Amino acid sequence: MTSGPPIDERVGLWWRRPETRGIFLIWVVLTVALVFFSFIPARIMGPTASPTKHAVELTMTVFTLAASPVAAFVWAIAIYSLIKWRHRGVGPPTEDGPPIRGNNLATGLWMLVSSVLCVFLLIWGLAEIEAVAAPERSANALIVNVTGQQWVWTFSYPQDGNVESDQLYLPLNRPVIFHVTSEDVIHAFWVVQMGIKVDANPGETTKTSVLPDKLGVFDVRCAELCGLLHADMETNAHVVSKADFATWIQANGGHV
């Protein structure tokens, strides 16, 4: 390695090789296409109703962007090999390929890039875990007890006179902490547009939290197969203004 021509000359030689340019071209085209594609998953995931879901959709987009050049690199070499290195004609190739048994520089670069990407994913993920747990630390959070049973959800509001409902009502812009449990088998409490999900286990209480930041009616579904009518175990989450929430609580016999 030390006795070869200077590095810029070697890079120049490397760049003039036909496969380098061909693969680079395909790689650029694929990467650009994938970068455009990267914004599609978040669009399919739809409008968000909480900062949590927003963070989740951003993660989806960023991870897809980060994966784009890597996927494009593998596919670029694959495509180029099919165009240029392919053996054409009947029967097996009459000669072998070059006996390349490895390349330390390539191995090192590959390991470095994948390690850097891995560290990036990890740091991003840890920061995101912190961020989505923010509503849990709030002092004035609304507590909602969620109970799953085959095949309905029941919500109760211990701070508001234990009002019970099979529809979830939440006030806008107030952090909510859900205490989730089950009466029979495992269910999973999932508010789709808010991006939160936690299992409802018999004998245990689990916790999740969210800050609803959009008025509207959203979907609550069960995400763990829980028996015959699992598909029907869904209800609505209504995010309403503070005043409307108070009215709803009082109309159901509670007090704010």
Next chain:
Amino acid sequence: MSEAMVQFGGRAPAHPVGGGIMRRLNLGTAVAGGLILGYVAWLISHHFLAGADDPMVQNQVVTITLAGWAFGFMIGIGAMRGPICWLLGRDQSHEDEMFAAGKDQGVGRYFRFTTDHKVVGIQYLVLTMVLLGIGGTLAMMIRTDLVTPNSGFLGPQTYNAVVGLHGLTMIIATIIMVTGPFGNFIVPIMIGARDMAFPRLNALSFWLLVAFAPVLYSAAFLGGIPTGWTGYAPLSDQGPPGMDSYLMAIIIFAVSTAIAGANITATILTMRARGMTWNRTPIFVWGVLASVGLAIPAFPMFMGAMVYLGMDRTVGANFYVASGGGNPWLYENLFWLMGHPEVYVILIPAVAALMELTTVFARKPLFSYNVAVLGIVGIVGLSMMVWAHHIFTSGWAPELNGAFMLTTELISIPTGLLFFVIIGTIWRGKVWTTLPMMCTYAMLWNFIIGGVTGIYLSDVPLDYDLHGNMFVTAHFHYTLMGAGLTGAIGALMYWFPKMTGKMLHHTSALWSFWLVQIGFQVTFMGMFAVGLAGQPRRVEHYDNTFAVGNMVSTIGAYTIGLGMLLLLYAVISSWRHGPIAPANPWGGKTLEWAVPNPIPLENFEVLPVVIADPYGYGEGDFSIPHTSEPREDVVVGAQLSPAGAVEADSS
């Protein structure tokens, strides 16, 4: 008399021809034995256990009956003969062993307790195809039900039962699809051995699986497996007697896997040809070793989970019953302690098979052999430490989620190395795009998508959103089917000439390849979309918002089904009257291509001694390694082209 004979008791054979009682035992006596003992077990348990209306008693009756079937079947096939004769000090004579290996028995040996690894390999291949056929049919039923939001084709009860059976069938089939057929048939020849380390255990592991299949499918008549293949407690505690079929089937399967795993591992560890050091061992052998080695500790944990489930269901134990001090998290942990290593049990040998054949079709040495081994070993090491990413949302230990996110993301590094090795091997190669090689390209496409979507799911908050929805279903189909099954099909197309002695019919297999791969993309891209949009898994009907994506998935699924039928046709018709294959149609350098077709009973007349790895492309002349056997076809095989194959057929 040699020392080995002294070890076996040194007795003269009772029969001049050998075989003894094994001559009279076959699949027929096994089924008869299973039915008789199963019926007796049913009569006794039914008679003596009071209160037939009590569900717990029903569970006891079903469990005892199924155990009776399994024992009767294994007695009927002759599995108990070996241990009992050993106990009595009556060891097998050489003639007995030759009979057990299937010498001069024609097709009948496939229906006996035959010990020859090549027979066991073919048996596994056929069983795998049967299981994939059943699982595929169930998949078609699921997709038919989901074609419109409220088709009502199956109804929730049948739908749940079908989903569970589809999942479990496919998991079992994919676990055995590479290490069963190719691990048994190819690996011993590849390492230059005459048979497996423990030929009788080899037969035992296969016939346990045959006993297992009716146990599993009895669930269809006992209320199904309405829990999905995961069988989460306490839903499985309250399930119908079909759950007893489920747990008995898993216990039998776990025993079979432990035996097969110990056998294949011991074979690779102790029976490699002289000179086949670890850095000359073909990469496929490494892949199989990693897979079965990983399965050895993994499946007993699943078996443990099943024993506890059985205790809960039959005697009212409290392993998973929260009111009695049990906990469903125990089940989830035990299940995924098996469940995540199992993913790599499926994947590693399939990818390793593609690496092996990529060197042959790129006509290049394996790029960075050491890195390939490092990747496989790294995956094996990490795979034991990632199980909890399946239960991020369970709430069992939220404070550990960050740590399991770390281990899961770390595993992307050794997995990436496998890609690195494959594209490095293709680099500047003379790429011969045969059908097996096309499977490598398909895997490069599918596994990238499966891997990247796996990284999304390793991110804890993103997993909170995506867990339990169709996105996850699409993700693991991209890995297990897109990479795993594609790899297994590639392996089948690659080793078909060696295993059957015939060439695979090219046109129908080519059509099958494109139908399956295109149908696959359509099916699971549709499924990714409905998952992102919020459709849960395992639902029998769904909101109208998901209608388009599901319709697309169903169309894709039918395309896959059509392609698979075509593959089945190609395999059967080529096997029966395809052109005779030369000994080495692809110009491979691993040892299995050096033995003649059909392969002699003990593979090698003279055991080979290996002095280099099998990847010396471009480093010498274009010839294959050879043994001292003066076999014409070995030498000819290196130069044969498909045209040559036709010649061989007409001669």
Next chain:
Amino acid sequence: MTNIETAVTIGDPDLHLEDPNVIGRRWRAGVALLILADAAFVATLLFAYFYLRGLNTSNAWLLHGQATAAIWVSWALAGGAVLSAVIFGQARRSIQAGNEAGFVAGALVALLVLVADTVGQVIQLTSFPFGVASSAYSSVVYTIAGANLYHLLLTIFIAIAMWNRGRLHIYSKSSNWQVRVAEMWWNWIAIAAVLTAFATSFIASPASGH
């Protein structure tokens, strides 16, 4: 680098009949792997015991005032398994020294100890002062006892074979790999019995205070 034409050279043509030492090495590898599988199963028992004990779900690891199993019984049974393994180890040393009679006698004594241990295990299993369904504790304790019984029965089968085959002069100073393989399994079931006896010595849940 290497001459590919000679990647494989002629081997030894006399390898159809293998040396007992080669077979023995292979079997030791195989049985070590089967022990690994069994150890994974035993590990799930220990995991179930400690995990359920630690969680104490619904405060029902032990019911209030529930009788528990006598700890010394499990230790005595584990002691029996260890004793039989030690005796069999002695028998193995006899056969390696060429003392066939010593081996047969040792194997027989080890077998008898094992049978006595099994009887003890059955007595323990049938006389627990609680039912299997009483609590999570009782469920795991019954299962552990059942697993030990299964270990013992399997080992009795092997022990009978060892004694019988020794009697038939199948083993000798030069050919005794099966004895060594049997000893590996024997030692493992003794270790497993000690491990489970150790685990079940910790009864009360650390989470039962509240």
